[in-house]
Amino acid sequence: MEPTRDMVQYYAERAHEYERIYQRPEREADLRALRAVIAASFDGRDVLDVACGTGYFSACAAARARSLVGVDANEQTLELARAKAIPNASFRAGDAYDLGPAAGRYSGLLCTFWWSHVPKDRIDAFLRNVHGRLEPGAVVLFADNKFVPGNSTPLVRTDEDGNTYQERRLESGARYEVLKNFPAAGELLGCARRFGSAVELQELTYYWCLRYRAH
């Protein structure tokens, strides 16, 4: 049987096992560094956390922020985020591609492990939409995976636009084909410079972290 391709359904079904990805011992030092950067980035700010998932990184950002609103497409992940009872944080359903004015306006944007799931031809529209929710000077932080041969899930195909895909299997045995891109540093820096200034790209072993100030 062909694997399923529905990204929202994949994360709904994966929600209860999702945080195991943050328990891989070889990634712990990188994760510690990433959590520290996130925690230190949003002092006193009102933060929008797009595709917040189970709220694993929302908790880091909220620790020193004034407020945090997490948005995700799945009730399954939002329930787990709400169960963390993070002070100053609330979580609501929404679409990363179409946040809409009801999402409010923010002085910080956190978006972790979502960029890699955005098809290349939607990156620009996605960034324009989220930037429409930000005040000038907002702190923006994106982080995601680097492809590490022998450690990352292998890529099974590349489509005509250059998007790459992995096959993933869940506890239930269900198989999904998931779009997962690994953008080059130049691509990330180019996007950041179109939407902001004071751009910094930190490359760890397993992750990259892009920070800038929104125009």
Ligand SMILES: C[S@@+](CC[C@H](N)C(=O)[O-])C[C@H]1O[C@@H](n2cnc3c(N)ncnc32)[C@H](O)[C@@H]1O
């Ligand atoms: C890789 S997880 C990242 C979760 C979290 N940011 C983290 O770093 O742990 C991707 C998340 O995107 C959510 N998602 C999928 N499609 C979405 C969409 N169109 N809009 C908003 N969230 C979406 C999934 O439900 C999932 O929680």
